[in-house]
Amino acid sequence: MQRNRFLGDLLSQLLVRRGSVRGKDDTRDIYELSHALLSAEGEVSGLRLASTIMARYAALDMGERLAFFLFLNTELEINPEDVAQLATAYAAAPTPELFHDLCEAAEPKRQEFLRRLNQPVGATAGLVAMRVDLLKHLKNEPDLARTNQDFVHLLRSWFNRGFLVLQQISWDTPARILDKIVAYEAVHQINDWDDLRRRLYPPDRRCFAFFHPAMPDEPLIFVEVALTEIIPNSIDAVLSDSRTPLEADQAKVAVFYSISNCQKGLTGISFGNLLIKQVVSELSLECPQLESFVTLSPIPGLNRWLETQTDDPDHGAAAQSVLSGDAVPEDVRAMAARYLLGAKRSDGLPRDPVARFHLGNGAEVHDIHAGADTSANGSAQSSGAMVNYLYDLTHAERNHEDFATAYTVAASRSVQALSTATLVTKPKEPTT
Structure with missing residues (x-):
């Protein structure tokens, strides 16, 4: 088995080297080469074509790379009319043949293109790097989300457990x-x-x-x-x-x-x-x-949230005190508990990205500490506060399900008590 694998790897590298020489002599541009990779030519010479396309892409500047992504996004798109017709036909007669045709029509050509592009040695790393470029363009070109979705779909399958x-x-x-x-x-x-x-x-x-x-x-x-x-x-x-x-x-x-x-x-x-x-x-x-x-985790969104709370009649004074660095440890911990347990996005999930990660994995908010990170970054993002998330594998699955279905934040009794504790810093009395 090992000898066969070694021989296959050796032949693959030799083919790539030979193909790369022929690729340098190919005068077609990257778009023509891409169409060729998806054609019958790609079935025969896919390794050479993929190597050439990856080399051509590496030589493009950022503007040219954007044009290439726009090409993938439009030219290698599904045909909605074909999908609709086949879906109607399949609903009327769900035969294996129609199922095959419907699946083929519903999959963008981009996915097959990326699969064929992932043939040469090093192509997987090259495609991961290519997606970095794609993500840079998403903000200004939101329609590229279709191409990004195809990258994610394939990368999840290639990088599964x-x-x-x-x-x-x-x-x-x-x-x-x-x-x-x-x-x-x-x-x-x-x-x-x-x-x-x-x-x-x-x-x-x-x-x-x-x-x-x-x-x-x-x-x-x-x-x-x-x-x-x-x-x-x-x-x-x-x-x-x-x-x-x-x-x-x-x-x-x-x-x-x-x-x-x-x-x-x-x-x-x-x-x-x-x-x-x-x-x-x-x-x-x-x-x-x-x-x-x-x-022992950071709380990266704490200070940004506190900045939105300074006018709150109940805890605005404590929020201001934490931000200014004058708060007593009890108030730092209490405000962090209120943030982690109560501050939510519009979709119902916690505002804090680290909290979303660990709670989504089935952990619970176990304890909160003031003065835990005195670095410049720790002071800037959370006024030095940090949090322990506890991974109790006997409860992790239930915590995960509760979080996924109802956005329930699992927390220890001590942290729950902290989130409702009376603040040391009192609101200022209104002046008359």
């Missing part, structure tokens, strides 16, 4: 991957290699990442974990360079303190839920004495 590989990132991981962990860290910046070593080398630190076989050197998402004796109330303590490391078998708590998505081209394809659950399983096997699995 069956293809993902969980790997532990350690200090012995190749430097080319460690460099990317540093670059992709999106929550707590890694300042240098010493900082990275403090997050990977000690016995009470772990890092796990998902990879895809088509992109073996590109992490898709990774999570940093601290093994602790108690649930922490400060990221400064977790990341302190002067702390005393704990032996793994002494830990009672696994703390997910940073989760970073690495590929902008995979926006909308969720890996976080799978990653957390699999890491919980891995750590449970390695450290069976662990009792709790929690996060």
Whole structure:
């Protein structure tokens, strides 16, 4: 089996190299090549055509790339009249033949084009990068959402759980991957290699990442974990360079303190839920004495929400106090609890993006801490407040269902009490 796979990979690379030479001599533009890829020519010479198109696309400037996306959006669209006629015919006589024809007509040609484009070595990474360009144009060209939907549809199938590989990132991981962990860290910046070593080398630190076989050197998402004796109330303590490391078998708590998505081209394809659950399983096997699995998470939307509450007659004074940095810890925690449990978007979901992620995965709001992140970013986005989300796998499925069906925010009794607690900072008495 391994010999056959090796031979297939070798032949594939040789064909790509030979095809790339012929591709340089092909005088057709990228649009003609795209039509050719979808034609009978694509059935025979698809690898060569796909390689040529990917190379031509890489040479385009942003304006030319926009024109290419507009071509995909209009020229490779479905024919609504054909779909309507076939749907009517199928409703009258649901035969397998009509079902086949209806499915074929209802699928945009873009999807088959992208499938055929994904033939050469490295094409998957190239298509992920192509979607990054597409997302940049969506704001000014909202009709491109149709093409974006086709990208998402295919990327979700190509990056489904069956293809993902969980790997532990350690200090012995190749430097080319460690460099990317540093670059992709999106929550707590890694300042240098010493900082990275403090997050990977000690016995009470772990890092796990998902990879895809088509992109073996590109992490898709990774999570940093601290093994602790108690649930922490400060990221400064977790990341302190002067702390005393704990032996793994002494830990009672696994703390997910940073989760970073690495590929902008995979926006909308969720890996976080799978990653957390699999890491919980891995750590449970390695450290069976662990009792709790929690996060120490930022509250990125808190201060933006507080700015909208400064005129509120009940808690406006406390909101102003938190924003100015004068609030007592009790008010910081209480206002954060009101935000996490009560601030909703127009669709009924919580305003906070991190809360939507963890609550959607079945976690509960477990505790809230003031002064937990004293960094410039922590002060700017949440006045230093952070939150623990608890992953109790015995309740995660029920929490997820309640959140998905009724937008119910699962929270501990202490956090529920915080959300209704009397504020220390009182509203000013109106002047006469």
